[in-house]
Amino acid sequence: xxxxxxxxxxxxxxxxxxxxxxxxxxxxxxxxxxxxxxxxxxxxxxxxxxxxxxxxxxxxxxxxxxxxxxxxxxxxxxxxxxxxxxxxxxxxxxxxxxxxxxxxxxxxxxxxxxxxxxxxxxxxxxxxxxxxxxxxxxxxxxxxxxxxxxxxxxxxxxxxxxxxxxxxxxxxxxxxxxxxxxxxxxxxxxxxxxxxxxxxxxxxxxxxxxxxxxxxxxxxxxxxxxxxxxxxxxxxxxxxxxxxxxxxxxxxxxxxxxxxxxxxxxxxxxxxxxxxxxxxxxxxxxxxxxxxxxxxxxxxxxxxxxxxxxxxxxxxxxxxxxxxxxxxxxxxxxxxxxxxxxxxxxxxxxxxxxxxxxxxxxxxxxxxxxxxxxxxxxxxxxxxxxxxxxxxxxxxxxxxxxxxxxxx
Amino acid sequence: xxxxxxxxxxxxxxxxxxxxxxxxxxxxxxxxxxxxxxxxxxxxxxxxxxxxxxxxxxxxxxxxxxxxxxxxxxxxxxxxxxxxxxxxxxxxxxxxxxxxxxxxxxxxxxxxxxxxxxxxxxxxxxxxxxxxxxxxxxxxxxxxxxxxxxxxxxxxxxxxxxxxxxxxxxxxxxxxxxxxxxxxxxxxxxxxxxxxxxxxxxxxxxxxxxxxxxxxxxxxxxxxxxxxxxxxxxxxxxxxxxxxxxxxxxxxxxxxxxxxxxxxxxxxxxxxxxxxxxxxxxxxxxxxxxxxxxxxxxxxxxxxxxxxxxxxxxxxxxxxxxxxxxxxxxxxxxxxxxxxxxxxxxxxxxxxxxxxxxxxxxxxxxxxxxxxxxxxxxxxxxxxxxxxxxxxxxxxxxxxxxxxxxxx
Numbered sequence: 001x002x003x004x005x006x007x008x009x010x011x012x013x014x015x016x017x018x019x020x021x022x023x024x025x026x027x028x029x030x031x032x033x034x035x036x037x038x039x040x041x042x043x044x045x046x047x048x049x050x051x052x053x054x055x056x057x058x059x060x061x062x063x064x065x066x067x068x069x070x071x072x073x074x075x076x077x078x079x080x081x082x083x084x085x086x087x088x089x090x091x092x093x094x095x096x097x098x099x100x101x102x103x104x105x106x107x108x109x110x111x112x113x114x115x116x117x118x119x120x121x122x123x124x125x126x127x128x129x130x131x132x133x134x135x136x137x138x139x140x141x142x143x144x145x146x147x148x149x150x151x152x153x154x155x156x157x158x159x160x161x162x163x164x165x166x167x168x169x170x171x172x173x174x175x176x177x178x179x180x181x182x183x184x185x186x187x188x189x190x191x192x193x194x195x196x197x198x199x200x201x202x203x204x205x206x207x208x209x210x211x212x213x214x215x216x217x218x219x220x221x222x223x224x225x226x227x228x229x230x231x232x233x234x235x236x237x238x239x240x241x242x243x244x245x246x247x248x249x250x251x252x253x254x255x256x257x258x259x260x261x262x263x264x265x266x267x268x269x270x271x272x273x274x275x276x277x278x279x280x281x282x283x284x285x286x287x288x289x290x291x292x293x294x295x296x297x298x299x300x301x302x303x304x305x306x307x308x309x310x311x312x313x314x315x316x317x318x319x320x321x322x323x324x325x326x327x328x329x330x331x332x333x334x335x336x337x338x339x340x341x342x343x344x345x346x347x348x349x350x351x352x353x354x355x356x357x358x359x360x361x362x363x364x365x366x367x368x369x370x371x372x373x374x375x376x377x378x379x380x381x382x383x384x385x386x387x388x389x390x391x392x393x394x395x396x397x398x399x400x401x402x403x404x405x406x407x408x
Numbered sequence: 409x410x411x412x413x414x415x416x417x418x419x420x421x422x423x424x425x426x427x428x429x430x431x432x433x434x435x436x437x438x439x440x441x442x443x444x445x446x447x448x449x450x451x452x453x454x455x456x457x458x459x460x461x462x463x464x465x466x467x468x469x470x471x472x473x474x475x476x477x478x479x480x481x482x483x484x485x486x487x488x489x490x491x492x493x494x495x496x497x498x499x500x501x502x503x504x505x506x507x508x509x510x511x512x513x514x515x516x517x518x519x520x521x522x523x524x525x526x527x528x529x530x531x532x533x534x535x536x537x538x539x540x541x542x543x544x545x546x547x548x549x550x551x552x553x554x555x556x557x558x559x560x561x562x563x564x565x566x567x568x569x570x571x572x573x574x575x576x577x578x579x580x581x582x583x584x585x586x587x588x589x590x591x592x593x594x595x596x597x598x599x600x601x602x603x604x605x606x607x608x609x610x611x612x613x614x615x616x617x618x619x620x621x622x623x624x625x626x627x628x629x630x631x632x633x634x635x636x637x638x639x640x641x642x643x644x645x646x647x648x649x650x651x652x653x654x655x656x657x658x659x660x661x662x663x664x665x666x667x668x669x670x671x672x673x674x675x676x677x678x679x680x681x682x683x684x685x686x687x688x689x690x691x692x693x694x695x696x697x698x699x700x701x702x703x704x705x706x707x708x709x710x711x712x713x714x715x716x717x718x719x720x721x722x723x724x725x726x727x728x729x730x731x732x733x734x735x736x737x738x739x740x741x742x743x744x745x746x747x748x749x750x751x752x753x754x755x756x757x758x759x760x761x762x763x764x765x766x767x768x769x770x771x772x773x774x775x776x777x778x779x780x781x782x783x784x785x786x787x788x789x790x791x792x793x794x795x796x797x798x799x800x801x802x803x804x805x806x807x808x809x810x811x812x813x814x815x816x
Contacts, residue, residue: 066807067767067805067806067807070804070807087807088766088767088806088807089765089806089807089808090807091806091807091808091809092806092807094807095807109767110765110766110767110806111710111719111721111763111765111767112709112710112721112722112723112725112763112764112765112766113709113710113765114709114723114765115709131710131712131721132710132712132721133712134710134711134712134784135710157714172714172715173714173715173716173717173719174714174715174769175712175714175719175721175761175763175769176767176769179714179715301520301521301522301523302519302520302521302539302540302542302543303542304539304540304541304542304583306565306580306581306582306583306587307580307581307582307587308581309581311519311581311583313519313520313539313540313583314520315520315522317520322802327735327736327737328735328770329735329768329770331739353583355519355520355583356520357497357518357519357520357521357522358496358518358519358520359475359496359517359518359519359584360737361582361583361584362736362737376542390804391802391804391805391807392802392804392805393802394730394799394800394801394802394803395802395803395804396478396798396799396800396803397475397799397800398475398496398497398499398500398518399474399475399478399495399496399497399498399499399500399502399503399799400497400499401499
């Protein structure tokens, strides 16, 4: 028997069935036109942001990393909640525009920006977080050719990483950003060349659940920003402190103590060195803002027994939930939080594996876990599906196509 | 320094540049409208099939598993080469119809078939490889309601697996097929209930490079088919022996000795037990037919150094080449065959990592391997990209969208 991940707080049941913001799961499925379906809760997005605002320093900007969930209605909802958006491609630029977001609020990071992407960003006045000397040069050239000024920040490859992070983005040789020791020269070059100098983007890792690790990283990030500002010899207009705030996915994971992180950051902000006194700071979060607000609903289409093991086969799968299947950057597969949505209150009574409809042994949604007895037609809920779900899965694989998506 | 996988035979160079069937890589990029681009070689598809026809018993059908590459022109090309198509969803059914393939040539396997998918398949006279007693019952009911006859084969969960297989589909508890010991009762039930009894589908694993392992599995499969036919008490009309023929991806991989596999199968076919004397056999291959005929071309957009390591950043990435990035069912990342297409003849002279444009450390296309010196604008080729590439990758991830595809 393998344990399941912890179901995020905030979900209830009505008549024994999972309810999301007061709506029965089965009603949402009907409204969306069927399963598989991603449901995102507007209320949970707002509550998460409200708690974060209280915990964090008042003058800290909170930006949303679009890559975590680019669904149009989610972007539109986030536009009323956050202070800025980080994008990773011209495709994401088009998505934020479609959601009515001002380009002034947008910054663009990513190691492989094409010239046409740089040109679009410069044309619209989006901040470019440049990832190399070569990219800075290309951006300056494009801006000069177009008679515009490029707003440039430098993405820094810091000399430290985020401890316990699921995804390290700093420390050692990396394709992201400019090694810290080369940043001052590049910044001075940008300023000399007439670029609009916007500051630094320092991103050390993602998906950390340890407040202490985040506090240490934010502290190192502020130290690095102060040191680099001094070496550049110009105040930093802006500094993106990165993200890294994780959410619990797996058995034993404990939620991040966001109040502790915020208290430490408030203490640091109260004693900033003079060179950072005028700097505007932000953090950039994706998964932390939207991950727990999403549920993936799929229907059981077969119940079968093989060599004594029970399999519940659903109409969903890794083509929508690659990470939950354990096949996206995971070494050891562990179970996400998963429940029988249509029997949400029923006690667990049998061990079963929940699998997707794809014809591959990789398509596991929950392995050998305890569930109430479920039958064909029952709904299954995969929680923590709000980030890196629909858009980070191979939706064309085996021809089933994309899932429905709904913001309630 | 890490080695690269072996480049498949059949690629040449013209003026130092990679050529695919006599076309310069850069010409193909222009023709397709840019990078990233999947190119598939019609000649290599035909040559692979011709060699397979010679090696295999004359009366063995060769079916194509659409999931490996559902690109329309590839399906159309395969329709002139193979004897049948295996699909895994109603979406793939629509794709084979669009390619002009007769439903009579199509069989449908997959553990999570929805009722509407069963109904479509029955309506069009597609063979259903049923995966459970419950699914057989649903198919029979739908056929009765529609006044049609369902053509049903049973997918068997064999008691053995394919040794050395990258993906085991048999042996022990599995969501695929019906456990062998329950197959006779289900087959008799299908026959009694008026279903058109089509036979067995026995698939033990995929991506094996050992001829001996495949020979053993095919032998066990034939033994199992004979035993089950005897227990069912009716001759087998048809038997799908599965696939499992692998291709070399990684350093040290040796190509499968297909002639040895074919010789052993010819010997078995020459001495079949009477109960299988009238049975039509086929194998079902995906990756083996198309994998080596495809190349993924992407352009270098940045060249950078971080802490002494060189990174070539491309406009492609794991959103098109998830498996090559090492993030699709792989425990230890190894390098695919990768080359600088625009300097195909040049000797390796520097160690570099080739990464994609996605803002994630998972987006590696070649790690610390030796390449000729390459600059921004150079083309990179990832080989073995013809199967489980474009359609098996999260093309929406980070908003870059799908790659171009071209059959030459």
